[in-house]
Amino acid sequence: MNRLIDKLAILLLCMMSLAMSDSFIEPVIVVITAVTASAAAQLLTGKAEASIIIVACSLACGVFPLFLCMIPLMLYDALWEKKWWLVLPAAAVLINIGDMKILQIAMTAAAIAVTVIIYLRVSGLEQTVTKLTLLRDEIAGKNRQLGEQNLRLAQAQDNEIHLATLKERNRIAREIHDNVGHMLTRSLLQSGALIVINKDEQLREPLESLKATLDSAMTSIRESVHDLHDDSIDLKKVIEDSIKTVDSRFTVTLDCDVSEYMAGNVKLCMIGVIKEGLSNAVKHSAGDKISIIVREHPAFYQLMLEDNGSCSEIKESGIGLKNMHDRVEALKGRISFTPSAEGFKIFVSIPKQ
Template sequence: MNRLVDKLAILTICMMSLFMSDSFSEPVIVTIVTIALSSAAQLLTGRFTAYVIIMGCSLLSGIFPLFFCTVPLMLYDALWEKKWWLVLPAVVVLIRLDSLKIGQLMITAAATAVTIIVYHRISGLEKTVEKLTQLRDEVAGKNRQLSEQNMRLAQAQDNEIHLATLKERNRIAREIHDNVGHMLTRSLLQSGALLVINKDEQLREPLESLRSTLDSAMTSIRESVHDLHDDSIDLRKVIEESISTVDSRFTVSLDCDTSGSIPGNVKLCMIGVVKEGLSNAVKHSKGDRITIVIREHPAFYQLMLEDNGSCSEIKESGIGLKNMSDRAAALGGRISFTPSSEGFRIFMSVPK
């Protein structure tokens, strides 16, 4: 838009020189032709055709000296093309200076000076805008990187808090088991011993009530400890730790999409199957890639472990495969082993 406004201003000055001519029709024709050629040069910016148009308009000055008055407008287009020398053919008019009036030459010279000044002003302004735009993009990029980094830090902090919580639950469960559990066990044994050696029938009922209360407390403590221990198991974390011990010749990928409310026995079952599957792959597979996928569906949990080493048969006598089958069966689940020329797959589903 700035370029059009500048060209309009330059054209106005050029027209002042053109209409100093004695003829009325020639300035009109020259103005129309110049506007058309200058518009075409701007539309074709950067192309060879634009260069030809600018140089052709300059050459017209040698044939029709009145075109020399519009040279500033073509110079403006040439400057934007970074080829100011395209208007040099216009100097041929200098051999026919008598064809133009002194006032026309002076106005054309002034228009040329204005053209050069305006071009440098606008080009400098556009360079500044370009730098500001580039700076804005860099700042936006830095802000995006900072936002992503802050998000990663927040996630890392959340993971640390989660791990610390799990460790604290595990510690509490261990403390309850080692201290309160042992004390309740000793109290149960002592109450049982008192019932055996007691000869007073009046004390039997209170002692049996005491033993029943201690037994209920022991059961409640045991369930609480198991719940705390189950909650302290981070399925993804444990599997990632198991993956880190796999032979470096394998590339292991884990896709775990589950909620945080998986029962502890299901977690232990999946962890056991994954560890056994990884161990078998390292021992027997000739591949270099292992894929582990864990999914939670509305009605069941699903585990798939697959390697890309060829396998044509399964040794049914293997203890590892039997252990995995027993783990799945203990939870009412199903597990299958599928060998093929493309690899070995373990697929297990456990109902909720």
């Protein structure tokens, strides 16, 4: 749009020079021809055809001296082509310069100067806009990188808090088990001994009530300790730690997508199967890749462990496979072992309770 406005201003200067001509028809033809050529040159910017059009108009000055009045317009297009010398053929008009009025020549020279000034102003403005656009894009990129970095830092902080919480739960569970649990166990034994040696029938019922209370408290504490311990198991973290122990010849990929509300016994089952599966792969697989996928669905949990080592049969006598089968069966789940030329696959499905 800026280029079009500048051309209109230059065209007005050119027409002021043409208005000094004695003829009427010839200036109209020159204006129409020059405007058409300029529009075509702008449309074909960057192509060879644009340069040809500008050179042709410049050469026309040698035949029609009046065309020199429109050279500022063609010069503007040549400057945008970065080929200002395309208008040099217009110098051929010097042969017939006497056919033009001195004022026309002066107006044309002034228009050429104004054209150069306008071009320098607009091109400088466009360069500034380009630099500002690049700067804006660079800032936007930096802001995006900063946002991603802040997100990673926030996630890392959340993970640290989560791990600290799990460690604290483990510590509390251990303290309760080691201290309160042992004291309650001792109290239960003492109350049981008192019931045995007691000879007073009036004390029998209170002692049995005391033992029942202590027994109930022990059961409640045991359940609480188990709940704390189960919650403190970070399934993904334990799997990742197990992967770190795998032989370096294997490339292990993990895709774990489960909620934090998975029951502790299910977590322990998954961990046991994965550890046994990784151990078997290291011992027996000739492959170099292991894939572990853990998924949570609305009604069940799913585990798939697969390596790319060729396997034609399964030795059912292996205690490792039996242990995995027993773990899953205890939770009313299903486990399958699939050997093939492409590898060995373990598939587990455990229903939600």
